[in-house]
Amino acid sequence: MSSWIDIAALEDIPPRGARVIRTPQGCVAVFRTGDDRVFALEDRCPHRNGPLSEGIVHGTSVTCPLHNWVISLETGQVGGPGEGTVETYGIRVENGRILLDEARLRRPDAA
């Protein structure tokens, strides 16, 4: 069951940028693409734990700032150079506000 909580305004994140939310499960990166879609992913690259929120956002991907692994914002799948998956979270925009599905975050072992 979903429970959407209001996190911030869409404008609080720069286009092709990201911000971080602190949660009991660790940091979640909230991305905004060039065409104003939002995605929430675990802020941790499966390679060496790089903060994905500091990467360059292009199309619907982000490149990890530490060693350039490219991760799909839609699926959390690593597209290269290595393999792996990043946890994704429910998120949407409504009336210019970013809403996050809190239910997933409350689960002790979300990841």
Add this chain to the structure above:
Amino acid sequence: MAKKLVVIGAGMASGRLLEELEPGRFDITLFGAEPRGNYNRILLTPVLAGEREFEEIVTHDDAWYRRRGIATRFGEPVLRIDRRQKRVITARGATPYDKLVIATGSASFFIPVQGNDLPGVVGFRDLDDVEQMRAAARAGGRAVVIGGGLLGLEAAAALHRQGMEVTVLHLMEHLMERQLDPAAGYLLQKEFEGRGIRVVCKAHTTAILGKERAEAVLLEDGALFPADLVVMAAGIRPETRLATEAGIRVERGIWVDDAMRTSAEDIHALGECAEHAGVVYGLVAPLFDMAEVLAKTLRGEEAAFVPPVVSTRLKVSGVDLFSAGDFSEGAGREEIVFRDPARGIYRRLVVEDARISGIVMYGETADSGWFFDKLKSGEDISAIRERLIFGPAFQGSGETDPLASVRALSAEAEICGCNGVCKGEIVEAIRAGAGDLAAVRERTGASASCGSCTGLVERLLAATLGTEAAPPAPAGICPCTDHGHQDIRRLIRARALKSIPAVMQEMGWKTSCGCHICRPALNYYLLCEWPLEYADDAQSRLVNERNHANIQKDGTYSVVPRMWGGITTPAELRAIADAAEKYDVPTVHITGGQRIDLLGVKKEDLPAIWADLNAAGLVSGHAYAKGLRTVKTCVGSEHCRFGTRDSTGLGIRLEKVLWGSWTPHKVKMAVSGCPRNCAEATCKDLGVVCVESGYQVSVAGAAGMEVKQTEPLATVETEEEVIELACAFLQLYRESADYLDRPYKWVAKVGMDWVIERVVTDRESRAALVRRFEISQSVHRRDPWAELARPESRPRSWSPLADLTTEAAE
């Protein structure tokens, strides 16, 4: 028996006429007031500037006259024309003619003020004038040039080059008012002033003062300009005395009809002394047309002189200007203007009835031929009006063909900047059989020097030969594009692309917003090309440059304040120690670049720690930047018993001039006070080793993945020259390297010879590089934290968007 033809005046117009007349047709006698034959008067400017010798500009030598059977009487001025007996009179007697040509040219107009006949006041018309000026220049001192037109400015630039202190006094409101509009005149004035030539407009000269010789020029408003040399370049006056005295019709010049006949039978005139349809011409192209017409007339053929549309260029190296047609404002005339203040570019087209009627271009004139063609042909430009001003490169519509970008360039568009090769020459060479890059290089010189235009030349090959024969296009910089680094840089420049979306649109990017490889590169290229206009895109910066700190493996950051030349103070050390304690910095490390690294700072603490460091006078060390990192020094002559010079002081000066500049990759420098080289200057991107006789500047070293000793750039005598070389070298690197190539890699690609040529040998090039560097530094020489660390302007993005940990705990 051949008819007797007498020609008075051995200038460029009569020289062309004599060439046109086949030998033996006339029995020709050529009189010249100057004791020498025909030479290329246009090239007197380079002779004055010391760039050429007189012998190089002689167009017809004694052997030529002998071959043509022309009797020459140089140094023998014609005193009068005896029309009744058809002969000309000189000090040595009378010479009969059947046909007479007056080509006496023009003389400098000496403004009618007191003192205009003093020794030291010269015109700028012939070799004697030039020799007087060169003699004056050898003695050094001050020159005043009266007149800021074409001739005056050429003289001023040449005298300045010869080492004189030069002032230009111009009567009108802006320079070259006959050829340029006020905006272009302003840019030209700025260019001259930038070189150190003083320019005074609206200057009414009232007298030239001096006893034995000219000493100063006095203006109406009382301003006084001391002068060892006064050059009269306020205009020219057609030399018409002989014609007037012979009763031939003279208006401003000697009146001629379409066939170049004067009012007197068997007497013709041409050149600067002639007036056709109310116009006296001073530029060479119409004079050559006159010569061709007159040759036909003399042969008894029909011919008519058609007044040409003339265009103007200034022969001052480094000044690019072009003007043609009528560009004054008026009813029914519209203008299209394009300005680019950062690069000093100005373009203005005057359009009347959907046709170009006037062109003024300053700063960049590669497309002038394309515009001038349209002006001359009277082509209707309504259909292309909107994009017209951007030139031929911008006339294509949305493109998917990767070769479209080179196809859209005009034949005159410069492809190879080093050797001045334009597209047309390359295409011609390819059509004539140059089937590959090597052949094009050999025939045209294009891409044979620095090689940065290789990609474009290859595309031209592909576009000209057709796709079957096309060599593989150079690999794109990333999967988003087929364009290589140098192609991108060149097209950004040629097509004036000023944003990342514009580049992606115009160069046909295959992705919507690029990737982590191309975006930082494009951001850098745009920033470098348009320093005053381009707005830095934070989202196209890699993490370190976006956050102005170095990210570490655990997501924390390191903080490195700048220590100029490796010098610090107890107060700075105290501030660093306080900050380290206050923000729980786990590791304090001394870097190899002589400064202190605070490792393990949390992102959200960065603005606050910098606010504290800023308060102690510390600024960003850019330890994270593709930019200037450190200038490492030894203690030099201040303390060391071996030090030859103040290496520390020079290092600090260098760092203060160069810091903040963005470069294709990081740049590290060092200054050692003696050849023992304690600062390890010979493995840096740029290193200076002080010796007793001066400073050895070397570049392109490396001490990273590869280890490489620097290569000598130049040895100079003063700190100022070291700084100038460093600025020019850095700017050349900024402008021409591929993004992420360190200087040693870039130099390996372009060649050290080319770098030396651009930075050391060619002084104009060096000065221009320094100038462009300064323009860029006017924006970038600052501490990013001065803004970012201010509490009121601290972007919220430093801290988390939301904290759900507390809520979750409830």
